[in-house]
Amino acid sequence: MSFAYKDVGEMRVYPLYCGGDMTDWAIFDPFDARVGTKVFNPYFIYLVTHPDGNVLFDSGPHPDLRTDPRSRLGAGADAFEVVMTEHDWLVPRLATLGMTPTDITHVVQSHLHFDHAGGLEWLTHAKVYVQREELAFARNPPRYQREIFVANDFNHSIQWVELDGKCDLFGDGLLRIVPTPGHTRGHQSLLVGLRSRPVFLLGDAAYLVSKMRTRSVPAVAWSPDAFMSTWDAVEAIEQTEGARLVATHELDFKSSVPMAPQAWFA
Numbered sequence: 001m002s003f004a005y006k007d008v009g010e011m012r013v014y015p016l017y018c019g020g021d022m023t024d025w026a027i028f029d030p031f032d033a034r035v036g037t038k039v040f041n042p043y044f045i046y047l048v049t050h051p052d053g054n055v056l057f058d059s060g061p062h063p064d065l066r067t068d069p070r071s072r073l074g075a076g077a078d079a080f081e082v083v084m085t086e087h088d089w090l091v092p093r094l095a096t097l098g099m100t101p102t103d104i105t106h107v108v109q110s111h112l113h114f115d116h117a118g119g120l121e122w123l124t125h126a127k128v129y130v131q132r133e134e135l136a137f138a139r140n141p142p143r144y145q146r147e148i149f150v151a152n153d154f155n156h157s158i159q160w161v162e163l164d165g166k167c168d169l170f171g172d173g174l175l176r177i178v179p180t181p182g183h184t185r186g187h188q189s190l191l192v193g194l195r196s197r198p199v200f201l202l203g204d205a206a207y208l209v210s211k212m213r214t215r216s217v218p219a220v221a222w223s224p225d226a227f228m229s230t231w232d233a234v235e236a237i238e239q240t241e242g243a244r245l246v247a248t249h250e251l252d253f254k255s256s257v258p259m260a261p262q263a264w265f266a
């Protein structure tokens with residue numbers, strides 16, 4: 001598929017850095033030779049400015065993960081050494097751009113794991129786009145993903161827009177939600193038609209693009225088979241659109257991701 005993009009003036013994608021955690025290489029690839037060593041795994045929210053609204057892709061970690069991780073993750077907190085400062089979450093990161101949560105009109109949630117959905121509590125006025133299957137999966141997760149869904153992230157009076165597949169957010173081809181299951185049952189990604197070069201915000205459709213290239217399945221997987229189909233589809237979109245792939249947890253983020261407020265994709 002290929003789209004003719006309407007010229008709506010300058011659209012930007014601001015990556016908002018939100019700290020991260022120290023994670024074993026096994027999470028990224030259980031067969032990697034570096035298993036047994038820890039690396040810094042970053043968290044990000046992305047703000048997309050469009051003339052019809054300010055759109056978030058994901059809402060990042062909850063601030064209590066820094067001060068009291070057990071209050072969010074329970075016993076699962078022992079598996080994650082969260083590294084965040086008081087600035088590394090939604091509200092202070094938006095403030096660096098002169099914005100507050102009320103300036104956000106739409107949220108596209110890639111999925112509902114704790115490092116992606118912890119800001120929803122501040123976004124109950126916005127429309128939150130999620131795959132219907134993701135919401136059901138998150139509310140009743142399988143045993144092997146129970147620790148990484150935190151019900152308190154999404155048990156709010158949220159204005160859910162439950163999707164069954166693709167969605168063209170503003171009907172202009174510029175913000176396209178694409179289902180990318182594998183990591184979770186209802187995972188989705190966002191293709192942003194920036195004028196210079198489209199950016200495909202993958203979320204956790206792949207932890208690392210390099211591991212997607214070798215079809216190496218990460219430790220957190222709902223379905224390896226779904227990952228295979230998703231990765232074929234991601235690479236097809238990459239080719240036809242000439243899109244830049246941006247995975248949330250890319251380890252080389254300091255050199256590969258422009259960080260707000262100083263830098264952005266445009």
Ligand SMILES: [Zn+2]
Binds near residue numbers: 113115116204249
């Ligand atoms: Zn994640």
